[in-house]
Amino acid sequence: MSRSLTYRCLNCLEHTMTREFDTSHLSVTCPNCESFERFVNEAVFRQFRAFEESPPPEIEWERLDRAEKFVVSERLVRSTKTLKDFEIVNHDTSEASPYR
Numbered sequence: 001m002s003r004s005l006t007y008r009c010l011n012c013l014e015h016t017m018t019r020e021f022d023t024s025h026l027s028v029t030c031p032n033c034e035s036f037e038r039f040v041n042e043a044v045f046r047q048f049r050a051f052e053e054s055p056p057p058e059i060e061w062e063r064l065d066r067a068e069k070f071v072v073s074e075r076l077v078r079s080t081k082t083l084k085d086f087e088i089v090n091h092d093t094s095e096a097s098p099y100r
């Protein structure tokens, strides 16, 4: 039996599509918003939404832009990183980047 995974459009956050392979994200044209977008793994999206509802105390979640939030969510879900691995606490906004 093959399992299928759900990926969600990061532009409209409404359209989802399923694929039988597991990857962090896809880059496809969304049939809903007709934009070429990144579709994130639903597990990553769930992590993002959980943090939106209750921001983690370890990092300054509110200071990240949406793309950065997804990077953090993606790394947490897709790798063994934990919030402590993100050096985005107590830095100036200009340095608050998870891209390290």
Ligand SMILES: [Zn+2]
Pocket: 009, 010, 011, 012, 013, 014, 015, 030, 031, 032, 033, 034, 035, 037
């Ligand atoms: Zn879309």
